[in-house]
Amino acid sequence: MLSAVEAILDPAALTLSLWLVSVSIEGELLPPYLILAVIVFSITFPGTSRLQSSIMEVIVDVFYSWFWVVLLLFFLGFATGYIAEFSSQTLITWLWVAPLSQVGVHLALRTAAPYLLMLQGPPQRAIIVGMNEQGVALASRIQQTRYSKIELSGYFDDRNPSRLYETEHGQLLGRLRELPYFVKENRIQYIYLSLPMASQPRILHVLDELKDTTASIYFVPDMFITDLIQGRSGTVCGTPVISVCESPFTGSNGLIKRVSDIVLSLLILALISPLLLLIAATIKLDSRGPIIFKQRRYGLDGEEIVVYKFRSMRVCEDGDTIRQAQKDDSRVTRFGAFLRRNSLDELPQFVNVLQGRMSIVGPRPHAVAHNEIYRNLIKGYMIRHKVKPGITGWAQVNGYRGETRTLDKMQARIDHDLDYLRNWSLRLDLHIILKTVLIVLRDRAAY
Template identity: 65%
Template sequence: MSKAHVTLSAAALNRGVEHPTLGKDNLLSLFESAVCPAALVSSLWALAYYFEGSILPAYLLLAVLTFALTFPGESRLQTSVGTVLLDIVLNWIWIAGLLGVTGYATGYIREFSQDALIAWLWAAPATEVAASFGLRLVAPMVLKLQGPKQRALIVGMNEQGLALATKLKDSPYSRIELAGFIDSRSTDRLHPDSPYILLGKIDQLACIAQQNRIQVIYLSLPMASQPRILAILDELKDTTASIYFVPDMFVTDLIQGHPSAVCGMPVISVCETPFRGFSGAIKRISDVVFSLLILLMITPVLLAIAIAVKMSSPGPIIFKQRRYGLDGEEILVYKFRSMTVTEDGGAIQQAQKNDSRITPLGAFLRKTSLDELPQFINVLQGRMSIVGPRPHAVAHNELYRKLIKGYMVRHKVKPGITGWAQVNGYRGETETLDKMQGRIDYDLDYLRNWSLRLDIHIILKTVRLVVKDQQAY
């Protein structure tokens, strides 16, 4: 099963938060980065003047802090109305919460009028919404101030070149006007249904660029074509066009590909964890906070299940099994025992429907996923995350890593109690290679497109599915 079988991709779910940028040279992007922070500050000053009669120094300091926390503003011109509203509300809850906690901790909150602060909690997001949609009205005029669009061409009518062309075409606020493509291949080898113009061959590139007054050139050629790329760059020295290299992302399956540098040398990562730096801190903090809250709420349930397991059949209450964790290191994962056996050897049989090893209580625990509740302790230990690829037994890992390409890439992150594959129909037994391939496809899709919003979506979907899902046994 290939990536095409991932019917709902994490990238599609994240599309609302993956805001397309307009480019640093776009005057509109400057307006966009400043309009929402300015709206928050202006609403604060207006309320300060209304309630206090003047803008006191305390409000000036709060305005500076607010602007520093929100500038540059997020790019929302090309997102849906619902996504804009949700983003503004969620961002404001975060900003207001941070400012409120800081104010209480320092005692500085006493310098403000309580009525003004309460009014600002409602007025600030409303002003930001008005500013965001107001910018959409004036955006066409701002674009005209920058003069005519820049004419561009793409060298290489391949998948990434066509994808770039589509993005340029679908962006109403882009300053780029695509003139067409350059490619030396015969027309029967190109995309026959492409709506874009083929201007000529690569050896004519410099001449075509001059004749068509091209200002931007995107090189979308395979990485294996380095000699050809060097020759093209040499020829283009005779033009004034800006040149950009579109990496051949289809030469391999990138996991969290992003530009970086090693000892000053620019590189593009091919396979990396999404939890670097700030993202890693956010992931860990959310894991700890959610796990503590959940464990506090379910403590009576844990005690009741422990007593029931002990009384229903002989054996330990907690079943510990070796799993592969982060970077393929072995970890011990906790579960309430649901079988009469506690297998953890070199060959392990997955649980099947009507499996005689499963106890009556165990069948209920597995169906409702209550057997996995002790894994919140694993999360607090730092061995697991609440959301991530489900951990497989060591014996299963050793089997499938030989059969499925990219299988071990899922261990670039900590295993999870629930995951993207599990909420998309791959929970329970994977008795065929195709089913395991489908699970891995979703796991890798999660790694490529992780976001905190995706984690929250998976958690909420897990809660909805856990009772009615009949696939686990």
């Protein structure tokens, strides 16, 4: 019930606020506002779940989301000329009333949530079979989830108490042979099997014993505590599988990512073309050598690609050993230092994006020589190549731009790259692009 309410909450708040503002100012609900309401509802449905977020997170998220919705609506309005059909007073009023109404309904839902849960009946009792690491982790998540109807009764496990994980969430209720009787006597609705995959005979025996109950049974595989990258369920030739490490750009996500890359790259290249010509001429006058520096990098799936940059050094290194640029590096030209400090040397990579070798946002590509070093030193290093490398990335906007002097700094960069893979969304890409522009204007970490 809560999920259904949350799905309709944001679209309903935006639509109703538009109608109320329109009626109060125009005196009636005119057809253009009905059409706009349909567009807004389509864009924002289903709404975002925010019950688990803090109030401050709700406010920030609502205004952030509303900013992009308004940007899109005004773009469509000006592009089609349809914005002339609306009263400026009505639109301006709605711009601030709409997000306030969203925040208001979300706060109201928090007050009403306990009562909505009561309407759904008493809590659903659950037990976990296997007092191990993933079982305890599942229990912790159940207990920490606000407005959950699951009430954890405890654990069943056959192992010696000294081998069981200590936890504050529930207690050991008995051994596996006692499980069916306990389930029937205590009306347990949910059973989570957290036994190791290697214990197949035990699992089959437990399932057989539970056939005489009406409890819903779920299997919590060992990978529950694994660091999943885009973990999702699926089938292979009819066999159910759970992905452990997968690219976020599959299916429609891949199409969205590619279209956004092409549109934004063409727009940016059109805007900066005079700057590109000016930089090219200055490089030619500043020092001898080519204007464009080509370097081999690892791209999607670890395949080698050629990446373009404006030449900023007197040398064009692309061998088995490459020294990262350092502060006051003698190899950097006078104009090259300016380019690197302001990240202008990366601009030709928008051509790489159009070629399909790179994306605007993604893990920054390292030289092949550096990759061969770090893939042996950092666990999971090559997972970053499940996606195309980017001109900017999540690591760069979080302070890991420029030279990485120590292994722990490179480790932090890789951690951010993998975090990007886990949590990708088009909104995150737009956030990174905006933050990159702000950082480049004031940051001097790159040299």
